[in-house]
Amino acid sequence: MTEPNKEQKQPQCTCIKDPFAVLPPEMRPRPQKKSNLRQVTCLGCGLVFWTNRETNYCMDCEKKLGQGS
Ligand SMILES: [Zn+2]
Numbered sequence: 001m002t003e004p005n006k007e008q009k010q011p012q013c014t015c016i017k018d019p020f021a022v023l024p025p026e027m028r029p030r031p032q033k034k035s036n037l038r039q040v041t042c043l044g045c046g047l048v049f050w051t052n053r054e055t056n057y058c059m060d061c062e063k064k065l066g067q068g069s
Helices: 059-067
Strands: 038-041 048-051
Touching: none
Parallel strands: none
Antiparallel strands: 038 048
């Protein structure tokens, strides 16, 4: 004897969605980004540059480092 035990689930209304979900990332409003740029002297080549990344290497040297085995 099997009872029909299916819960009637109300389908969630899809109109309650992130209204910005359809927008490309650059169009979405974003919280004010903290600019944490800092001046870095590349440990690889000595180039002085500004970055907001936590690296002490310029892009070039970082690429070289990334490629090395
Ligand atoms: Zn460098």
